[in-house]
Amino acid sequence: MATKPSYRLDLKRIPQHVAIVMDGNGRWAKKRGLPRLSGHNAGMEALKEIVKRSDTLGVKYLTVYAFSTENWKRPQEEVGGIFKLLVIYMKRELAELHANNVKVRILGDYSKLPADSVAALETAIEKTGDNTGLNFNIALNYGSRDEIMRAVRLLAAECCQGRKTPDQLTEEMMSRALYTGGIPDPEVIIRTSGELRLSNFLLWQSAYSELVFTDVLWPDFTPEEYERCIAEFQGRKRRYGGV
DSSP states (O other): OOOOOSSOOOGGGOOSEEEEEOOOHHHHHHHTTOOHHHHHHHHHHHHHHHHHHHHHHTOSEEEEEEEEGGGGGSOHHHHHHHHHHHHHHHHHHHHHHHHTTOEEEEESOGGGSOHHHHHHHHHHHHHHTTOOSOEEEEEEEEOHHHHHHHHHHHHHHHHHTTSOOGGGOOHHHHHHHSTTTTSOOOSEEEEOTTOOSOOSSSTTTTTTOEEEEOOSOGGGOOHHHHHHHHHHHHTSOOOTTOO
16 A cells, blocks of 8 residues: 655645756765765656656746756766756657647757757757646756856946936846746745755745755655645645735
């Protein structure tokens, strides 16, 4: 007999936008005496299942932190391996993503990735561009401070060109200038592996996001644990500064 979950998920209150810091691949591999890339490969399999469950639950936007601007500091072999896995993931999953009406969007300057990674990403973006189901946002070569500075420069250029004055700038304009322009802010940000920080992820967009932390390492992050995290979010009272 299947064990009933210890949480109660309200399918009528599924968040519109869920963001996830996928952390713990390296530690997962180390615990098993495996190379770090084995952890990233296992993490890729976990991601596949979370995308599916997000679609099933009716999440409209899923944003995952896949590779940060700081991750370039890792060993070259690991970085290269991550990008090879990215190509494998895109080529292997694209047909199913497209068939399920999933729209792929990249947050960050992915032009600096290896040529085969860029090609795989652009193929996915083009093929799924008109899809209207789950919006699957992958943060690659992404850093929130870098994103904010990029947006500030865009707005500053408009002011220098005389198209706007500083007094005319609004929060809405700033939001539109970010990589996430047109995407609602995440109601909940989930971080795996027990770390309790945002790590330069969606700093502007997370102003009123609920933060949910789990000790589960990313490769072990099951759809059931995902639902438990959403249920924890549903138990929060969101006041937005009010009473």
